[in-house]
Amino acid sequence: MDAEILPTDADLLAAHVAGDPEAFGTLFARHRDRLWAVALRTTGDPETAADGLQEGLIAAFRRAGSYRGDAAVTTWLHRVVVNACLDRLRSAKVRRAEPLPDDLDESGRGSLATATDSDDVLDPAEHGVRNERRALVLAALQQLPAEQRAALVLVDMEGYPVAEVAEILDCAEGTVKSRCARGRAKLAVLLRPLLDDAVDEVGSPAPGNPVVSSDVGSLAPRGPPAEPA
Numbered sequence: 001m002d003a004e005i006l007p008t009d010a011d012l013l014a015a016h017v018a019g020d021p022e023a024f025g026t027l028f029a030r031h032r033d034r035l036w037a038v039a040l041r042t043t044g045d046p047e048t049a050a051d052g053l054q055e056g057l058i059a060a061f062r063r064a065g066s067y068r069g070d071a072a073v074t075t076w077l078h079r080v081v082v083n084a085c086l087d088r089l090r091s092a093k094v095r096r097a098e099p100l101p102d103d104l105d106e107s108g109r110g111s112l113a114t115a116t117d118s119d120d121v122l123d124p125a126e127h128g129v130r131n132e133r134r135a136l137v138l139a140a141l142q143q144l145p146a147e148q149r150a151a152l153v154l155v156d157m158e159g160y161p162v163a164e165v166a167e168i169l170d171c172a173e174g175t176v177k178s179r180c181a182r183g184r185a186k187l188a189v190l191l192r193p194l195l196d197d198a199v200d201e202v203g204s205p206a207p208g209n210p211v212v213s214s215d216v217g218s219l220a221p222r223g224p225p226a227e228p229a
Contacts, residue, residue: 009073017065024061031074034158035081041153042085044142052088056081071167079168082150089146140190148183151176156184 007015007023009030015023028035039049039056060080067076141149147169154165155176162180166173 010069013064013067013073016061017067024064027073027077028057031077035077038078038153038158039081039085041138041141041157042082042146042150043089044138044149048088049085052085053081055088056084059084072164075164075167078154079170082154082168083170086146086150137187137191140187143190144183144186148179148186151179152183152187155180 007026009027012023012027012030016027035056036049036053039053040046043049043052056077057080060077063080067073071079141152144152150169151165154160154168155162160168162173162176165176169176
């Protein structure tokens with residue numbers, strides 16, 4: 001028996017526009033984890049992230065007919081959700097550096113997702129150190145301007161190509177690169193004690209992105225909110 005051929009994202013969006021009552025829910029379920037991760041990392045606050053994600057998905061639900069296929073459906077969805085999150089940050093002037101939510105795990109992509117050891121095999125002391133370092137990185141991330149933070153989240157934490165991030169953020173590729181460079185430079189200053197500790201432990205700085213450490217790990221959250229009504 002031939003394997004079932006699943007509808008593409010574009011198929012589901014077209015079906016939603018045509019009146020299929022289940023198509024958009026299926027599309028959201030397919031991408032909810034990553035959309036939630038981006039929303040939480042961009043806002044730094046679960047409540048703000050949930051509001052931004054819901055507002056973005058409602059906008060996507062209502063404006064699906066405006067999708068013209070000039071970008072991937074996932075790129076379009078991320079653009080709508082990220083813009084909703086940035087709008088909430090700008091309007092509320094949210095600049096949080098509070099303790100981060102505990103429901104973060106290590107699954108994810110990108111240059112900030114470079115952990116080589118699972119927490120499952122760490123002793124309790126090392127587990128505590130790693131959690132503390134993750135919290136420091138995420139708290140520092142919240143001190144960046146919202147546009148820099150969004151670029152870093154998408155490029156360094158989610159692993160999107162610069163060209164696709166430029167489409168998501170509706171700006172030039174050079175702007176994305178500039179925002180990432182400025183954000184990394186500020187994080188390098190904010191995280192200097194953490195980086196110095198990493199150098200002391202391994203004898204040399206972590207390669208590549210200056211804020212990367214094998215102890216930081218990925219920061220994707222568990223349990224995204226349910227599909228908005």
